[in-house]
Amino acid sequence: MRVLLVPNISNPIAVKAACELATWLSAQGLEPILAGEDAAACSMGDFGVPVSEIEEPGLTVALGGDGTILKAVHLLPRVELPVLGVNLGRLGFMTGAAIGNLRESVSTALAGEARVERRSTLEATVHMDGREVGRYRALNEIAITRGASPRVIKIETWINDIRISSAICDGVIVATPTGSTAYAMSAGGPIVSPTVHGLVVVPVAPHTLAARPIVTGTSDVVELKLTDANRADSCVVIDGESVPCRQAVERVEVKRGSHDVLLLKCDGRDFYEVAATEFLGG
Numbered sequence: 001m002r003v004l005l006v007p008n009i010s011n012p013i014a015v016k017a018a019c020e021l022a023t024w025l026s027a028q029g030l031e032p033i034l035a036g037e038d039a040a041a042c043s044m045g046d047f048g049v050p051v052s053e054i055e056e057p058g059l060t061v062a063l064g065g066d067g068t069i070l071k072a073v074h075l076l077p078r079v080e081l082p083v084l085g086v087n088l089g090r091l092g093f094m095t096g097a098a099i100g101n102l103r104e105s106v107s108t109a110l111a112g113e114a115r116v117e118r119r120s121t122l123e124a125t126v127h128m129d130g131r132e133v134g135r136y137r138a139l140n141e142i143a144i145t146r147g148a149s150p151r152v153i154k155i156e157t158w159i160n161d162i163r164i165s166s167a168i169c170d171g172v173i174v175a176t177p178t179g180s181t182a183y184a185m186s187a188g189g190p191i192v193s194p195t196v197h198g199l200v201v202v203p204v205a206p207h208t209l210a211a212r213p214i215v216t217g218t219s220d221v222v223e224l225k226l227t228d229a230n231r232a233d234s235c236v237v238i239d240g241e242s243v244p245c246r247q248a249v250e251r252v253e254v255k256r257g258s259h260d261v262l263l264l265k266c267d268g269r270d271f272y273e274v275a276a277t278e279f280l281g282g
Contacts, residue, residue, distance in 0.1 A: 001058035001110075002031045006072040008064030009041040014088050017063050017102060022047055024103060030110075033057070035075055051075060058082075059109055063099075065089015066182075070239045073121075073139045073261055082116070084109045084264040093181055093274055094119075096265035105266040114264040117271075119178045120197050121257030126236055128247040136238045139261055140179030142254055144224050145171035145204065147235045147245070154231040157201060158223040159216060168231065169206040174199055174222050174254040178261075181279065183240075189213045191275055197256060218256060225251040 003025050007018040022032040022044060032047055039048025054075060060083045062072040069085045076083075085095030086102060096114065097105035108114050122138040136142065146153045156166045175184040177192040180200045185191060189202035190213060197218040203211040216222065226232040226249055236243040236252060 002033055002055070003106075003110075004054060004057040004060040004072070004075070005032055005034050005038075005047075006060060006062045006064075006068060006075060007034075007038060007042060008068045008088065009038055011064060011088055013099070014063040014068070015042045017086070017088070017099060018042055019044060021061065021063075021102065021106065025106075056081060059084065059106075061086060061106060061109075062095075063088060065092050066094045067240070069094050069263075070139055074137070074239070078137060078257075078259050080259050080262055082109065082114075082262045082264050084114065084266070093278065094178065094263055095267075096263060096269075097267055101266070108266050109264050114266050115268075117194060117263045117265060119194055119261045119263055120176045121259060121261060122174065122176055122199070122254055123257045124174075124236075124238065125253045126243060127250045127252070128245070130250070133247075134243065136236075136243065137257055138179070138239045139176065140182045140239045141173050141175035141184060141237075142239075142252065143171055143173040143183065143204070143237045144226070144234050144249065144252060145237060147233045149233040151231065151233065152205075152207065153226060153234050154228040155203075156225040156227055157203075158225065159201075159214070159220055161223075164201075164214065165203070165211055167203055167206040167208050167211045169203050169211070171204040171234070172224050173202045173204060174224070175202065176200070179239075181275065184213075185279070190215065191279065194271060199254065199256065220255075222254045223251055224254070 007014040025032040036048040062068040087095035124142040180192040
């Protein structure tokens with residue numbers, strides 16, 4: 001079985017853990033691999049493979065925080081594969097194991113004994129200059145935000161071909177329930193259980209009292225349109241990474257993704273327990 005290791009290469013503890021875990025997995029008769037750039041950064045060139053050859057590992061272990069889990073998800077093909085996050089970051093809201101129990105947690109995951117949390121994804125289609133220029137997958141969110149200009153932008157929000165709002169703002173976020181505790185929460189959106197499968201639409205600093213966050217249904221389609229050329233200097237951000245925008249963004253269509261992400265939990269922490277501890281003062 002192939003096991004994909006995705007370390008936070010800027011964290012020396014994560015790099016050391018990846019080296020030790022690769023050695024241990026090899027001794028168990030398994031095949032540890034890393035994306036080529038990660039392998040080079042960790043001085044583990046023998047374990048490196050091109051991203052195009054990662055294919056479908058039996059298990060992915062992300063060594064870092066929530067950002068490392070996002071990185072791992074974007075390395076994987078669009079199929080439902082198990083991901084075990086080992087918390088080496090500040091929050092680790094999505095992680096399911098601690099570094100002190102690394103081998104035990106990986107053994108539990110390999111044995112199929114870890115609890116599985118199915119997390120929805122997003123699929124976003126970006127349109128510029130009257131044509132589709134790209135399709136993207138997100139675990140947390142897709143956002144349209146103002147670009148290099150300090151000026152606010154004007155965004156129309158449509159759901160199922162019905163115009164819901166038109167606001168001058170800093171941007172609009174469309175998040176999954178998983179992403180509801182990330183950028184969307186900091187912009188005033190609700191915390192949503194991952195068992196919900198709708199989308200969370202949150203305006204960012206709207207210049208109106210009428211704009212409010214919305215939680216959609218499972219099959220609803222959200223469109224964000226920039227119809228005012230004078231207030232359209234924007235960029236598209238997918239899970240914290242900017243999409244190259246060589247032309248003005250015209251609209252972005254967002255819907256629930258066709259494939260979920262399977263997060264493995266070995267630490268026993270419940271979603272509400274983590275939310276209460278980290279965000280709600282419980």
